[in-house]
Amino acid sequence: MLLLHDNVPVCMSANSQAAIWQCGFQQLNHQPYSPDLAPSDYFLFRVMKKFLRDKRFSSDEEVKEAVATWFEEQSKDFFSRGIKSLQQK
Numbered sequence: 001m002l003l004l005h006d007n008v009p010v011c012m013s014a015n016s017q018a019a020i021w022q023c024g025f026q027q028l029n030h031q032p033y034s035p036d037l038a039p040s041d042y043f044l045f046r047v048m049k050k051f052l053r054d055k056r057f058s059s060d061e062e063v064k065e066a067v068a069t070w071f072e073e074q075s076k077d078f079f080s081r082g083i084k085s086l087q088q089k
Helices: 014-022 044-052 060-073 078-088
Strands: none
Touching: 044 060, 044 078
């Protein structure tokens, strides 16, 4: 199991680190802060932005429905591939 979380003090405390280790999680190093690129931009939101590009919506509900449908249409390994690809980035 891979874990990517912020490097805020609560996540980096000795107690948190011990609990993460005991649960068997493998931690991914958090990248230095960049105002241009967050870790979530590496995979999920980049792909979702491509899906939403050039689409027009007349209400918030239409956007929510389109995004929910997009999530449902993704293959079973879509998210695990995305998380695993973070290791190389």
